[in-house]
Amino acid sequence: MTLADKEFTSKRNRVKRIRTVIEVIVIAVLLYIIINALFVFSKYKPFSLNDTEFGTDEGFVAISYFGVDRTGTNVLIGKEQLEHHLEVLKKNGFVTITGKDVQDYYAKGKALPKHSLYLNFEDGRRDTAVFAEKILEKFNYHATISTYAENLHNNDNKFLKAQELNAFLENGFWELGTNGYRLYYINVFDRWKNYLGNMNPLVYSHLTGVIGRNYNHYLMDYIRDDKDFPVESYQAMKDRITDDYTMLRDIYTKDIGFVPEAYTLMHANTNRYGNNEDVSQVNEQWLRKLFKFTFNREGYCHNLRNSSIHDLTRMEPRSYWSANHLLMRIKYDDVPDIKFEPGDENQYREWDIVKGAAEFRDETIILTTIPKENALMRLKDSSGFNNVRLTCDVKGNKYGTQQIYLRSDENAANYIAVAFKNNHLIIEEKAGGAPKKLKDVDLFVFDGGKYHSIDEDKREVAIKEREIFGRYAPNTATGRRQLEKLKAERERKAFSVEEGGAPYIPTMSYHARMDRKLEIRLQGNMITVLLDGKPAVENLKIERNQPGFLWLGAIWPDYGYSQTNLADDVYDGVFSGLKVEELTADNNNLPVLYDVHYTGLEGFKRSVKHKWEAVLDWLLATF
Known part of the structure; x- marks a missing residue:
């Protein structure tokens, strides 16, 4: 073997050793991450008289x-x-x-x-x-x-x-x-008061969409x-x-x-x-x-x-x-000395929280109402906002109200409001008198939905029930009877709304979530609203054209409908990625008036943090 060959072999072996060491280190790090994420090595330490605050008996x-x-x-x-x-x-x-x-x-x-x-x-x-x-x-x-x-x-x-x-x-x-x-569930009725009997959790989970509140354990x-x-x-x-x-x-x-x-x-x-x-x-x-x-x-x-x-x-x-x-x-359950969570305190200080509580977390503003009431917050340095482009993702529950006030006075007595209320988009204006509703868009219809008749819904409910009862029948004979009923129900004529049937308006669940990409363009005496990139309101004429504050609002609707026996008297308005830009003559390179997104070093650090958390989630899901 020549000297050159020896040097080449030595170099190749050195590279292999380095690669092996790196691989061992990577595997060790991955094992440490997985073990540390999944296993508990410490013991619970109960509270003691020495390290715990005691006061009056608060239960x-x-x-x-x-x-x-x-x-x-x-x-x-x-x-x-x-x-x-x-x-x-x-x-x-x-x-x-x-x-x-x-x-x-x-x-x-x-x-x-x-x-x-x-x-x-x-x-x-x-x-x-x-x-x-x-x-x-x-x-x-x-x-x-x-x-x-x-x-x-x-x-x-x-x-x-x-x-x-x-x-x-x-x-x-x-x-x-x-x-x-x-x-296990007993005495179950569907939403049309048809008796379904008793059922296990598997059958119940398949029929949740057609069952009302009339059931028991x-x-x-x-x-x-x-x-x-x-x-x-x-x-x-x-x-x-x-x-x-x-x-x-x-x-x-x-x-x-x-x-x-x-x-x-x-x-x-x-x-x-x-x-x-x-x-x-x-x-x-x-x-x-x-x-x-x-x-x-x-x-x-x-x-x-x-x-x-x-x-x-x-x-x-x-x-x-x-x-x-x-x-x-x-x-509000009479527990004393509760302090709300502001989240990012720098962002929090840019707003006046007039009513309720607000948290700034992960480029999202969460506005929480007082029980059975509302919540309001005002951007401090926004009194001169006039012609603007506002974008954000609205992510609160469909049942309830999330509001954005533009060109508002200091007390929100006069304003232009864009609101999401019970899955409707509502444009409202208040200019020196009573609030005036300018537009009401049913978002179910906006998304291409079509209201069925009561007769059609009753048939769909019956079909769903027969499908599930047939699939999970306790024996062949019962399954066969359910399939016969299913066939008859599918063949039954149901009159549509167009044919004179009464429309069926679904009851909205209190827990249904919303996720809408909102864009508002307010310029002069016109307002345009886009939802998920599609025009919902175009060039709607308005009267109020004075500059004013930006407000966010949330309103608790009422107890609403919950299939489970749960009542909630608090509501969250959720505004993610809120950004306001000033509209100009050419609408190019719009000046930013407000932006909840992180930028610079802070934005970089948070990006790295989220990517690292995504890697950890992938490791845990994979291994």
Whole structure:
């Protein structure tokens, strides 16, 4: 081998060694990231008298989440949003308490921290434990994970099993609670008051779109017929309910070694412990026999010493609630010394928050109403705004009102307003008199939607029901009968609106989300509004042409419709990426009057942060 060959071989081997070292380092870093993101290595440290603020007896706040998802769904809160919720609670001095603390508070008069929090996660989902546990570790928070006993034995891998639950209890961040033996629905009617009977969660989930509010849970009532008469005797009802509690007791005792002390009753806000007095008495006998304390109500979160330990209340935040939405609900449940979250304080100081609360987070302005009222905020240095182009994404709920005021005076007594109200775009002007509605655009129609007749909707509902009942029929004969009914329903003539049928106006869900790209062009005596790049209002004539302030507003609509038994009296207006430019003669290179987007070094840092978080999410999802 020549000297040149030796040098080449040596160089190649050196490159291989360097590459190997780099690969090992990369793999080690990836393993560290994944292990650190998924596994908990510390232990929960309970509050002590030395490091916790105590004051007058303020009871405790109970918050119960439906579950946690990596990015969030309509029902499950995203892990980032959950972390933000718990972060603002931590800032407000909230300390988590255990079930033993709750029992000692009522039985022994034990003192609790000034801001005490009982935290619960329902349904015992595996993804809840995976995504919530690291957040609990970060804030040294303790939580209850509530399960259905039936899910410990079924084959649904979404839910934690006994061995996993026992492992989770070891580090002190968790304790076990229960929602009961099973989730099952009885006395179900569709939105046209057709009786559907009883169904499991799988069938119910497929029929959610056609079911109204008329249904119940397995332990809450007699099983009834389509005329609302009981089809079982008192003894049959008592035996049925007793079977559920005894199966719950036996499964937990065998698989876990004990019956959970905390019971979160489904469904909440009934008359005592059921919708019927006989049923309530049977439930009460069993829950007092098996459990140490019971969450029997939902909506309010504040439990005081004079509350019954078997009639406690919890609040169930929705996945879309902002941090201030959560804090607003807590504050107006008579919990003292709650401070709202401003988010980016530099951006916050550019506005006057006239009513409600506002948070600036990730280039988004979230404006939260006072319960049952409204919220208003005014851009401080905007009194000279006149001919403008305003762009933003509007992302609050469809049911409710989100407003943008232009050319407004200092008190918002005169203005031009662009509002989204109950899925309508409304242009309104107030110039020295009463507000005048200039335009009302139904966004369902704007998006190409067509209103069906009542007759057509009844047929569609019946078709959906027969499809699902046929697919999940308990036997071949039942399935065949459902398919025959399906065929007949599809062949049935339904008169359309054009043929004289009465129109069906769907009831809007309180929880339906909006995501609209909004562009407003206000110049002279004309206003144009584009939604998602399409003209919704073009060159609409207006009277008010004086320069004025920019305001944002939000209005709580009313309790509205929620299929679940949840009421909410707070509303969030969400304005993402708000930017205002001055329109010029040639409309080129428009001067920026206001921009919520980050620029320069801060923009670069946030871009890197978001990209890194995306990489972490990809690693966790992949590995």
